[in-house]
Amino acid sequence: MPFIRPVAGRAATAFSRLWPALLSVGGLFLLWEAYAQLSGIPPTTLPAPSRVLMQGALQHRALWDNTLPTLTATLLGFACSVSAAFALSVLIDFFRPLRRALLPVFVISQTLPMIAIAPLVVLWFGFGLAPKIMLVALVTFFPMLIALVQGYAATADEIEQLVASMGAPRWRIFLIARLPSALPFFFAGLRISITYAVVGAIFSEYAGAAKGLGIYILNAKNNFRPDLVLAAVTVSATLTLLLFGATVLIQRLSMPWLRLSGSESP
Amino acid sequence: MSVARLELRGIAKAFGDLQVLGELSIAVGKGEFVSVLGPSGSGKSTIFKLLTGALRPDTGAMLFDGAPLQPDHRPFAFMPQRDALMDWRRIIDNTTLGLEVQGIGRTAARRRVAPLFAEFGLSGFEHHYPAQLSGGMRQRAALLRTVVQDKDMLLLDEPFGALDALTRADMQRWLETMWSRHGWTTLLVTHDVREAVLLSDRIYVLSARPGRVIAEVAVPLPRPRRTGAAVAAIEAGILDLLLSAPTQRT
Known part of the structure; x- marks a missing residue:
């Protein structure tokens, strides 16, 4: 008989798994609040969480105005990076020498310190969207490419031999066996990269932009408003979590068999 | 036997210095x-x-x-070790895999496999994923995927090796019944002596590496076969052969 995990009680399980995290994070914020209130430290040095939230709420218009460009740069850069990584991963899979030729280039691209590269890219390509897309792509491309190349390689030998024995040519073996085998790896890469993507977008704005959370943070800092810096950080963290959640959701929808087997992706 | 369906004559294969097969000759008659x-x-x-x-x-x-044998026309349907079912395909789409590769459309392919699900004990599981099936059911789905390709001959590579002993015995009986009914020309590779005796008309016993035929054993027992004195006697004879054969290592 098949075994199907009972649906009832799933919410309860989720809560029992979450409460330790809620408790520790909540406790941390309480400590912070108490310290900021009682120690007499000025809010221009360390604002209490309640002040961060209040000032953030007052500034919600400006925050939202600056979130949209960051979100645009994140999503566009990420889309470019994932498409390019996919195209290149396919090329590498069909033409193995490419791997040895190109991988060192991408490894080197990962060693470039963002702090040095971002201002240069802005200098070369201006304050518009293009340099931001490039910087987001730069930080997310490599993990996506590696995830895909590894995913193809993780195809079970028997499955490949089976499809080959049926008379499938190389490209069909790729479509039928290797590509779906790489799906869990693809999503693992997606989850990692999306968090890099938001940070990459904010950093590229920090190096120079007309609008965006990065430049908002820079301005707030220069105006001695750490409360607004932290409000913008809260927004960016929320944004990252939402995007992360979206990748998990997409994975669940596109890989329904994972929920049945109880197996997790790598 | 007139012209054998499949005949291998003096096949040798080495990987570098490692001689894996040395002068192997076997034949399989139709049915x-x-x-x-x-x-x-x-x-x-x-x-x-x-x-x-x-x-x-x-x-x-x-x-x-x-x-x-022509490289572009292989008359075999192959069943690999373990079941090699694709986790991401429902059982019905796993079983139509071979037809799909042959270029048969999804609807036509499904129409061809659907009537076979009952005989393979898989009715009602067409739209399940492999992870929802037991080991025995997975093997039956894998065999269904193999036979539905409608090739001239089946190649089974230790098909029940990954199953527990009880399920394996059950699957061997089931396979014998299916084979008796359909008369598939079949070549089975196994290291399970009892499995070979229970299922085969003839058994080629191979030596350790480099593999060559050290004995050809006919199994003239009536079917359906059940474990008993006659099976045990042949089994013991083959085990003696295997254990007394000189172990060559290269």
């Missing part, structure tokens, strides 16, 4: 169930890699109905 039985590393799976075209023999001839 016959033949097993190749040998210890691990005797090159049993290599035989199938040669037949499916994944590897080329160093020497020897592979004949099908008397003519050399």
